[in-house]
Amino acid sequence: MSKTIRRAWLPFLNVDVPRDCDTPEKVAAFELKAGCAALKLPVPALKLDPALGEGYAISGGAITGGDTGVLYGAYAWLMAAAAGERAPESLQKPYWPLRMINCWDNADGSIERGYAGRSLWFEGGDFCYDEGRLRQLGRMLASVGLNVLCVNNVNVKAEAELLIEDYLPKLAKLADLFRPFGVRLMTSIDFSRPLAHGVGTADPLDPGVQRWWRERADAIWRAVPDFAGFLVKADSEHRPGPFTYGRTHAEGANMLARAVAPHGGVLVWRAFVYNCMQDWRDAATDRPKAAFDTYAPLDGQFDDNVILQVKYGPYDFQVREPISPTLYAMKRTRLAMELQLAQEYTGQQIDLFAMNPMWREFTEDLPPEALCAVAAVSNLGRDDNFTGHPFAAANLYGFGRYAWDPFASPEAVLRGWARLSYHLPAAQESTLTDMLMNSRAVYEKYTASLGLCWMVRPETHYGPSPSGYEFDVWGTYHRASRDAVGIDRTASGNGYVLQYPEDMRARYDTPEACPDNLKLFFHRLRYDYVMADGRTLIQRLYDDHFEGCAGAEAMGEALKTLDLPEPDKSEAAERMERQIKNAREWRDVVNTFFHRLSGADDARGRKIYE
């Protein structure tokens, strides 16, 4: 049991849900009663209307909802009440039916790219958890309407392959725990697993392989009748996959999809294939082109219960990328967009980086109806506050809100989180909301502005290393020289831009039309290139890094003005110190890096080290 009970944005729910609340309706009733007691409000009526499914309506002092809708309605009512607002009266339904958290938890208890402590449910190669904490997590997920939890890392490491084998009874027990919160489980699987069971091949067209997976699926759904499905990372970063057998990813995915289809399961297939052993000398290969090249030709070949899960950008969760062109190329394929709450490249839950403003931008370029689902890599762990930085909870909260309404105002979402979490005086609430709203812009400026990706330290992905990836195998290069920087991805360059629909091509294909924040993603530009505002590229790089660092320092001052409760106040302050140190390092390293290359002095005479 954790020493300090931390309740994230639900401090008013100060009594834990008891284990005998074994349906969403019972949880809803319990929460309403307990929450209203804490808030000193009368308890509203709760009505079940199975036809509403996940939807709910609040009117006349009553909450009506479907099987899980009643639970979502109860939380919506309570959170509105706690915030001193009125819950909306119209029928509320989630935008996407599948709203998934992908946990990169390993069975040994570590979490790949985890920044909030060890796994909440694994340790020593097996399940190991505090039921109370998991019910707290179930409440958090349900309160923002998230409904699928993939419990293990997409890189299936020992003994996570046992989740769907020897550990099935334990998986069923975990599913029982989360079921009352409307959360269904999913697991990442190892495509080559039949080999470990004497099948002799993992070829998706082999009848023995197909039978093995069908029998496996039958066993899983017998143990967990509402199991959600499988998540697969295949032929990616040394993972096994259908390429070994000369099969396409459609053939690989469909084989698994057919095993889970009879049970209503989905097969989520990650579209994250690229050459992770690229020769840096090879300028013809360009990693951002890889997913489109692999998947676009397969459009129309995937079964209906396959969901192709595509990262938002063509690289890998960078601070700024254009939307992945694969998301426009698969009109006849069910698509999920993959987000990442874990701040792998975005500050590692030390630096502030609230994501809703970024996600909201995606809906400008990609109508959300192009997607059937949304997934996010978890930022959760065993830390008392679940997310390392207490403010990182805003991304989990915000993800649920986004998954219900991708058009929601990020400002309203983040203000809502701030209000529920801290009930600060109005001016302080605005200060905190502004900090969150600006956090990405600040981080982007002091790290890699203008669409310049991958300037982090290899392996740790934290802190500056402007050349760290230049001669490595990851296909992630800016090729900065004494004259110019960036990759020419235009039609006359390597042609990446041609993967986009025509209107987007036009927007990206010339340096003049291309938005500043993606200039160096699409173009190779000389340092003396003059931007629309009259500044040179090099001056803009310097200015951004000075401004970004100043922005971090200003956030540090703003943070001091907030009357946060402990331990959040100390935790946020301690992380802010590290963020400011990080921002200064970025400012100086990147400015020096480009100064050594370009020889250009800062027009404003600020300090750039030799």
Next chain:
Amino acid sequence: MSKTIRRAWLPFLNVDVPRDCDTPEKVAAFELKAGCAALKLPVPALKLDPALGEGYAISGGAITGGDTGVLYGAYAWLMAAAAGERAPESLQKPYWPLRMINCWDNADGSIERGYAGRSLWFEGGDFCYDEGRLRQLGRMLASVGLNVLCVNNVNVKAEAELLIEDYLPKLAKLADLFRPFGVRLMTSIDFSRPLAHGVGTADPLDPGVQRWWRERADAIWRAVPDFAGFLVKADSEHRPGPFTYGRTHAEGANMLARAVAPHGGVLVWRAFVYNCMQDWRDAATDRPKAAFDTYAPLDGQFDDNVILQVKYGPYDFQVREPISPTLYAMKRTRLAMELQLAQEYTGQQIDLFAMNPMWREFTEDLPPEALCAVAAVSNLGRDDNFTGHPFAAANLYGFGRYAWDPFASPEAVLRGWARLSYHLPAAQESTLTDMLMNSRAVYEKYTASLGLCWMVRPETHYGPSPSGYEFDVWGTYHRASRDAVGIDRTASGNGYVLQYPEDMRARYDTPEACPDNLKLFFHRLRYDYVMADGRTLIQRLYDDHFEGCAGAEAMGEALKTLDLPEPDKSEAAERMERQIKNAREWRDVVNTFFHRLSGADDARGRKIYE
């Protein structure tokens, strides 16, 4: 027991020394008998003359030697016979009385910077070894006259601190095993250890601390009467030391020296102190100056049984450094030079790098009488051939030969190793000898020529990363810009050169006088600087990297012509493939790095990638 018995340069000693040979004289007699049987020669007479100590004389078919001298004489006679040569008839004595191997073995069985497998005597936090293999090692060490083995890493990690405490009986057993080979044991100690025993401080001036170490020394020498002494890494890379208590390193070393003095022990103190948390922005601090600044003021303050062990260069085992100025500054201090057989920065026992030519150069600049001892970090491990690359054994062999005669011809030493190891036809023996003789020049050219250090990958120290250290904390920068590269360490620069005696200052202080191979160590030069041979600096950098890589490829061809026995032939070939791949990577990465910076084209139009 290892599957294949590998006997390095002693293939004719094909019977293991039995455990009942418990004195050097008995080992000598056994080896002579067994060796002569294998070589089909009459057994020479063996005479003990204790007055000769480690010395021996061979004349009239008899070997006369002191307690260990008889053993050294026996091996010298056998090796000469096996090589078809005559052993020298004059009295032979080692140049330095202490000829030490420093093992960086951890109690958990790992070896820091080890490239030949796991520890030969540690596993799982305790001693664990194959006695037969250790006697093979004892024979190897004795055959080249090495006489001290420090068994644990200078970074004393758990449970190595127990070597001089709970594990003392086991240490004594190991000492018994090596004693017949004339090898005495030493251990690295943790300066702060009294704290773990309730002393409350580790202040060297505290009487309780002094008493603790005295009592410890008494216990050690009771268990191991010929124990050699302690090796200490203090106040270095986060190790504890006297600075914690405001004491000098003389005060710290002398305290320990006085504990071991009554037993005839030595206290070896590593002069490896620098700021390993340097801010890269701080151009005033320069790591190569650190050891001199710390130790030169202490000259004359160390007790007689303290040996200050100084790395050969002021940095850390780079492919080319000027001799450490600290070695000239300590006329009233007993000094040891520290070499490194483990090829940490010199190819990691994948790439060939025979060291005798480099060591021989040291004697040109530093008369060996300035030293009282020599130490080398071990390149040994549990691999069947003891050294990973079978040719890396040449460095262990060569170190013994160097320690006996620092003026010996490197060519003769390496040819001797080749002949003993392989008995190749004359032309092939010359090919192999030439490969070894040229190996450093080749490696230097394709990695970091002209005194340009630290262009390896941080952490692994293998493979190119020209900017890997530029913004890091290690004090290791070349600060390459679009115009120039290198650090100005002249009198008008940061003054490092002033740490040298006057004649060396003159040699290094101007770019014209400075030898090419140290040009960029002492000077910051523009790429268009014209070298003595008329080439520009940038052209010389390109040429070196092309030539170095071609040199590695040529070695690969040469290797194919050698009729080596298996498994040496396969092992060497497999490593040579990796070396050539490494050399190509270095060539292309470094050339591209400097081409991007300088914009200069190769005068000969060879391929430099963008």
